[in-house]
Amino acid sequence: MSRLTGLLLSAWESGKALIDADYADGARLFGAGMRAGRAELEQLQLRRLRELLRTFFNAGPAPEWLNPHTDALQGYADLSTLPVLTRAGLHELATRYSAYYRDRRDISAYATGGSTGEPVRFLISRRQRNRAAGLRRKLDRLLGWEPGLPRLALWRANLHETGHRDDQPARSHHGWARHFGSQYFGGFCPTTDDYRRFLAAIHRLPRCAIWGYGSALEDCARFLLGTEAALPPGRIATAWNCGEMMYPAQKDTFRQAFGVQPRELYSSRECSGLAAECAAGCLHISPRYLVEAVDPATHLQLPSGKTGLVLVSDLFNDALPLVRYALGDLGAIEWRQCACGLSSWCLTELAGRATTLIKLPAGRKVSTGIFAAIAVHLPDLHQWTVARLAADDFEVRYKGPALSAGRQHELLAMLQHSLIGARISIVRATELPRAPSGKLLPYIDLRPNSAADGNQPDN
């Protein structure tokens, strides 16, 4: 993209901010939230939440918990008086509101990929998307992007394949701005040919930002290192990983190939752009979200820095009350005065998806969390899946450099310790199974009729 195009884009974006109230509101909330001190942000967010809940209470199929008492929410601690919204709860809520919005052209229904065969439905309004677009550019800046800098992605450009309802299009005014200056390569499962095109595009630009799925970025880095055709230094201004967590070893490979440390953009399909990593390595939470870490059993808020279930309340979703929604991730929340100059709530100890339980034949239950330990203890194992072939037969499939006999032995010992009595094998694979969303699955159940168990983790 030329300098002129960059300037035009900046002018267009600031012009849009001046004339489009929702777009400007999104950007304003981000600005105000990031400038505010802790107490001020708490009041700003709770005031917005109360207004939003009042609107839902006054019209539409309000759920039972949504009563006028939500006006009593005066501090973050008061959120504990509201129930936790589970994935099943969100699905039910979306179905109910969807019927209510039958004739609303500005509201679209979406669904998460869902590896369980039961994707979660959710609703998004045009207004919400416009606000999100205004805020999103600010998050991009946190990630090191600047207006006019081209963005190249190992990613798919839209949600359409996962349940977008075409009879209710809710196009954002800013749809094209969002994609302007962006190029997408290869979707969820890129091929070496996609990597070649991706790298050729980088070569054609003086500077650019790159982002995508962590596993795709790492795979591409490996491909680049294998070609011995290094990129000129300084070509990549910034890079970020999205959609799945990147382990330290994966980040090292990426840095070796592309010359920059990949940052994290923590997001989900239901809540886009929750937190972004700044140059100083802090994962700053967007002021659009009220994020809590709660005890998984009691749902009570945990003290700062304690790891628990991450709950999210979205201040922009005016299609349905997305309040205290459990994304299924574990993490801790801390207020930080960051070296980058921002003071905000930050996500720390992000531990990825909460786990599910595998029932072994002897009645013993084992958490899929044991598979996450694989990544911690064997950092040289980059991409892997544990496949259950029969009740007591498991196969670790991995991609990347061959594991030495010693490392295989270590891995087997680790798994045998938890999967007592089961047969475990290790196989090097060329492809690994992915959820429809493109994420790698840490565990898949390949037994016939396994869906009935509800054993598979959500993506």
Ligand SMILES: [Zn+2]
């Ligand atoms: Zn920072």
